[in-house]
Amino acid sequence: MHLSAIDQMAGNGNSIFHHAGVPYKLLMVLALLIGIIGADNVIQLGILIGVVIIMFIITRVHAKEIIHLLIYPAFFSSLFALFKFQESLASGFIVIMKGTGAALTTLFLLSTTPWIEIFAFLSAYLPGLLVDIFMFTYRSFFILIDSLENLLRSIRLRGGYHSFNPLMSIKNMASVVGLVILNSFEMSERMYKIYQLRGYTGGIPVVRDWWKVTYTDGIVIVLSLLIVFGTVIMWRLW
Amino acid sequence: MSHIHISDGIVPPVWWLSGYLFCLAAVLIILKSYDLEKVRYKIPKIAMMAAVMLITMSVPLGFIPFHMNFAALAGIILGPAISFVSIFVVNFVLALLGHGGITVVGINTVFIGAEAVLGGVLFRLLKSKFGTTISAAISTAAALLLSTILVLLFLNSIGVVDIWSGEGLLHAHDGEGNHHHGHSSFHIGSIVLTGWGAVLTVVLAGIVLETVITILIIRFFQKMQSDLVQPLSGRK
Numbered sequence: 001m002h003l004s005a006i007d008q009m010a011g012n013g014n015s016i017f018h019h020a021g022v023p024y025k026l027l028m029v030l031a032l033l034i035g036i037i038g039a040d041n042v043i044q045l046g047i048l049i050g051v052v053i054i055m056f057i058i059t060r061v062h063a064k065e066i067i068h069l070l071i072y073p074a075f076f077s078s079l080f081a082l083f084k085f086q087e088s089l090a091s092g093f094i095v096i097m098k099g100t101g102a103a104l105t106t107l108f109l110l111s112t113t114p115w116i117e118i119f120a121f122l123s124a125y126l127p128g129l130l131v132d133i134f135m136f137t138y139r140s141f142f143i144l145i146d147s148l149e150n151l152l153r154s155i156r157l158r159g160g161y162h163s164f165n166p167l168m169s170i171k172n173m174a175s176v177v178g179l180v181i182l183n184s185f186e187m188s189e190r191m192y193k194i195y196q197l198r199g200y201t202g203g204i205p206v207v208r209d210w211w212k213v214t215y216t217d218g219i220v221i222v223l224s225l226l227i228v229f230g231t232v233i234m235w236r237l238w
Numbered sequence: 239m240s241h242i243h244i245s246d247g248i249v250p251p252v253w254w255l256s257g258y259l260f261c262l263a264a265v266l267i268i269l270k271s272y273d274l275e276k277v278r279y280k281i282p283k284i285a286m287m288a289a290v291m292l293i294t295m296s297v298p299l300g301f302i303p304f305h306m307n308f309a310a311l312a313g314i315i316l317g318p319a320i321s322f323v324s325i326f327v328v329n330f331v332l333a334l335l336g337h338g339g340i341t342v343v344g345i346n347t348v349f350i351g352a353e354a355v356l357g358g359v360l361f362r363l364l365k366s367k368f369g370t371t372i373s374a375a376i377s378t379a380a381a382l383l384l385s386t387i388l389v390l391l392f393l394n395s396i397g398v399v400d401i402w403s404g405e406g407l408l409h410a411h412d413g414e415g416n417h418h419h420g421h422s423s424f425h426i427g428s429i430v431l432t433g434w435g436a437v438l439t440v441v442l443a444g445i446v447l448e449t450v451i452t453i454l455i456i457r458f459f460q461k462m463q464s465d466l467v468q469p470l471s472g473r474k
Contacts (some may be wrong), residue, residue: 099245
């Protein structure tokens with residue numbers, strides 16, 4: 001899933017988009033998503049995707065993981081496009097570009113903004129319980145992946161997995177999943193208790209002036225306005 | 239098991255907007271119904287179950303073109319209501335990573351949520367009558383069947399698949415985790431199944447496999463920590 005790689009990109013990047021404020025980046029991503037999903041011609045989509053790719057180049061994040069994550073939406077949309085190609089070549093390409101472009105846009109947000117920053121901003125507007133579930137799911141994912149990798153390795157080394165004995169493998173794998181869930185529940189509960197001991201009472205208590213505009217935010221705002229106006233102008237043109 | 243792998247721009251806006259509205263309304267109503275102070279200590283459990291689903295939904299099974307969801311298992315462990323919220327979280331995270339479109343998060347949550355809700359409700363109703371194992375088997379299989387039917391009906395209604403011929407229903411992951419989809423054929427040794435034959439074979443194999451694994455996990459929990467197979471309390 002490359003979640004840790006994406007997290008590393010977001011946390012350690014040093015571009016104008018990494019330094020820009022969360023609300024402005026969210027608004028820009030929203031403008032891009034509306035533009036891409038609402039577009040109905042190849043040129044408009046090409047320009048919007050081009051803008052996202054240029055932004056990716058500016059951020060200098062690792063392209064390998066992003067491309068690997070993009071294979072999924074690209075492949076899927078191309079299969080749906082097969083039906084559309086019967087209508088016209090452009091209709092097929094529109095389906096592929098919409099699917100890939102939207103995924104590219106959300107990946108841009110994730111690779112330039114740490115999850116915790118997104119949750120911290122959203123905690124001001126969403127129910128605290130939902131933000132907590134989001135935040136702890138994200139934390140739990142890493143706990144679970146670590147436990148699962150170790151346990152699967154030891155199961156293989158001890159001969160618990162045989163491709164020629166699927167029944168035994170399924171039984172052992174179910175026990176592995178059960179054990180991992182149990183261990184991870186305990187670890188997650190311990191982590192939560194540590195949070196509480198340190199004064200955690202739910203939500204992400206970050207006191208920050210989210211809407212304060214810095215020069216990097218200014219660039220993002222201008223870019224967002226260009227995207228919105230450009231998209232509206234192109235809608236009028238076509 | 240049923241999960242709509244549709245990219246953005248395919249589902250008509252009226253469908254995905256309705257899906258989002260319904261899903262968000264359901265999530266907000268569920269969250270409002272819980273007392274935050276009482277349910278707070280259960281957050282690690284909810285989050286961990288969501289993380290389990292996050293992993294299983296992105297790991298291909300390999301030998302059949304499906305991945306498991308463990309949504310029914312979540313319904314059994316967390317209870318029907320809160321499992322719906324955890325499924326929304328899972329779908330949203332997956333969509334941000336490009337696994338399914340961001341526009342279909344609502345619809346996916348409704349379908350997979352239905353699986354969790356039915357699994358949880360049936361398990362709760364049947365547990366005292368039939369015991370843990372049989373209740374888990376019935377509730378998981380019924381939940382998987384329901385969500386599969388819902389997904390097929392939905393995909394047919396938007397014209398993505400043809401329910402009469404069975405074309406375009408399956409998807410598969412290759413060795414690198416990439417997906418293939420569209421032409422409904424399934425190979426068992428030298429036998430090649432196509433159309434509905436392929437669809438039913440894969441659907442039944444998927445349902446049986448997820449049901450068996452869910453039963454084994456529930457039995458494991460019963461042995462190791464029986465209080466885990468109890469729905470969450472904390473309602474107002």
